[in-house]
Amino acid sequence: MRIWDIPPERLCRQHLLGEHRELHALWSIITNNKKGYVHHPETMRWRGKLKALYLRHEVMVEEMKKRGYKHSTPLDPALATGNAIQDEFVNSYEEQVRILNEKGCECRV
Ligand SMILES: [Zn+2]
Ligand SMILES: [Zn+2]
Numbered sequence: 001m002r003i004w005d006i007p008p009e010r011l012c013r014q015h016l017l018g019e020h021r022e023l024h025a026l027w028s029i030i031t032n033n034k035k036g037y038v039h040h041p042e043t044m045r046w047r048g049k050l051k052a053l054y055l056r057h058e059v060m061v062e063e064m065k066k067r068g069y070k071h072s073t074p075l076d077p078a079l080a081t082g083n084a085i086q087d088e089f090v091n092s093y094e095e096q097v098r099i100l101n102e103k104g105c106e107c108r109v
Contacts, residue, residue, distance in 0.1 A: 008063035012106035054080035
């Protein structure tokens with residue numbers, strides 16, 4: 001499970017759609033207080049920052065629509081509480097660029 005800190009327009013199809021799916025899973029874990037993944041670093045860094053996660057979803061959806069993908073799974077804005085800024089990272093931005101480069105996919109990083 002990973003939410004990238006890379007601008008969505010730089011992500012390839014696979015990573016854009018994959019992150020979008022995982023973002024919904026993460027949103028569900030945090031808003032429903034699910035027991036699984038509680039200690040996952042990605043869960044821990046977004047807890048208390050649902051506003052920031054909501055905004056990440058918004059920019060992803062914008063990019064998906066630009067590419068002609070359908071989106072029918074809006075998040076409930078009433079649940080978008082807490083900090084609007086994400087300033088904790090599982091991997092630094094530079095590390096994320098390296099990870100994506102090593103995958104040899106179509107990401108433009
Ligand atoms: Zn969505
Ligand atoms: Zn990619």
